Amino acid sequence: MDCQLNNETETASSPRYTFIATNEEFRNVLERLDSSSRLAIDVEADSLYHYFEKVCLIQISSDSDTYILDPLTIDKIDTLAPMMSDPAVEKVFHAASYDFYCLQRDYGFSFRNVFDTHIAAQLLGYEFLGLSALMEDLLGIHHSKRRQRDDWSRRPLKSEQLEYAAMDTYHLLRLRDTLAMELKQKGRQNWASEEFETAVAVERPPKEFDPEGFRRIKGCRDLSSQEQTVLRALYILRDSIARELDVPPFKAMNNSVMIDLVRKPPRNTKEMFNRSGISYRIARKYSSDILDTIRGARQQDPVPLQPPVRNNWKPLSQETKHRMNALKDWRKSKAKELDLHIGVVFPANLLENLAETPPADLKELQNLSGMRQWRVQEFGEELLGLLHSRE
Numbered sequence: 001m002d003c004q005l006n007n008e009t010e011t012a013s014s015p016r017y018t019f020i021a022t023n024e025e026f027r028n029v030l031e032r033l034d035s036s037s038r039l040a041i042d043v044e045a046d047s048l049y050h051y052f053e054k055v056c057l058i059q060i061s062s063d064s065d066t067y068i069l070d071p072l073t074i075d076k077i078d079t080l081a082p083m084m085s086d087p088a089v090e091k092v093f094h095a096a097s098y099d100f101y102c103l104q105r106d107y108g109f110s111f112r113n114v115f116d117t118h119i120a121a122q123l124l125g126y127e128f129l130g131l132s133a134l135m136e137d138l139l140g141i142h143h144s145k146r147r148q149r150d151d152w153s154r155r156p157l158k159s160e161q162l163e164y165a166a167m168d169t170y171h172l173l174r175l176r177d178t179l180a181m182e183l184k185q186k187g188r189q190n191w192a193s194e195e196f197e198t199a200v201a202v203e204r205p206p207k208e209f210d211p212e213g214f215r216r217i218k219g220c221r222d223l224s225s226q227e228q229t230v231l232r233a234l235y236i237l238r239d240s241i242a243r244e245l246d247v248p249p250f251k252a253m254n255n256s257v258m259i260d261l262v263r264k265p266p267r268n269t270k271e272m273f274n275r276s277g278i279s280y281r282i283a284r285k286y287s288s289d290i291l292d293t294i295r296g297a298r299q300q301d302p303v304p305l306q307p308p309v310r311n312n313w314k315p316l317s318q319e320t321k322h323r324m325n326a327l328k329d330w331r332k333s334k335a336k337e338l339d340l341h342i343g344v345v346f347p348a349n350l351l352e353n354l355a356e357t358p359p360a361d362l363k364e365l366q367n368l369s370g371m372r373q374w375r376v377q378e379f380g381e382e383l384l385g386l387l388h389s390r391e
Helices: 023-033 077-085 096-107 117-123 131-139 159-170 172-185 189-201 211-216 225-245 255-263 280-298 318-338 348-356 362-366 373-390
Strands: 017-020 038-045 055-061 066-069 090-093 114-116
Touching (some): 017 023, 017 159, 023 066, 038 096, 038 159, 077 096, 090 096, 114 189, 117 131, 117 172, 117 189, 159 172, 172 189, 211 225, 225 255, 255 280, 318 348, 318 373, 362 373
Parallel strands (some): 017 066, 038 090, 090 114
Antiparallel strands (some): 055 066
């Protein structure tokens, strides 16, 4: 499928793209991409509709072409792996972390030479970091996000969906160039390069179900120990139901429904059909399981209340408090000077580490866990002077 674009109405019209859904078409695309020195990449997945999430579309744009690949019909998507890890080919993403996770999980891809427009915009102090906001702000192009929550696993795809998907990469190389120029003007290319390399190096283990995750549900701490025992049992049952139905857990039962079931247990299966938040399908198929789970959990020993994790926490000394206040004042002033968010200038956890154990010199500072070298170069001498002047 090839959609043509009228250049005079580029900002308002559909982008030009080619939809690739067969193995033969995919082989031809690989040949064309082989000569590209840079590529814009994005994915669409189905996490809002399925328990077993998967990549449903891969969008790739070169400087001359945009392709939408259908991995549900193409057999050898993993043949893109050498390109993804090729240091001679720059891969441009926006907010790459989720894309990395999905592509590593489904195809075993690894990445080198990446440019992330979301990170670049952060380092330049942009307030609104979404792709559509940056495209409108910097390129004057409107990119509606109304298709963002579509079920990308459903076939056939509508032309409006393909146009939306194509827009995610069609202008991304231009956006990259605009941000790269601004990074150069502000002398922040090294900042961005280090952040890109760090993002690529992050390990992303497969997501696993945590039976203790119920403790993070809003309202859990307000329950008694016995009620928490019931909530934990429902939380585990919900995951089992979601797996069986291949839906996200929140579509089987959302958190507020589980809290309500704990506080006001139904007396019989009939009541489940009139229960707010319980779908007819869940009530028909799982009412007995839900009631049995609640009754069984109420007869168990209560779950011990989990104390807050302290990590050997101890009160800060007066000297540490003084240093911390001085560092916070410095960070606030520096953020204003550089027109950056304070967290971009210096993350709070690193600031706390500096306050508790001030490094003696630049070498100690750069060896601090989580420290970026660009921060050492930009702020190192200033920070050491501040920390040791307090002494």
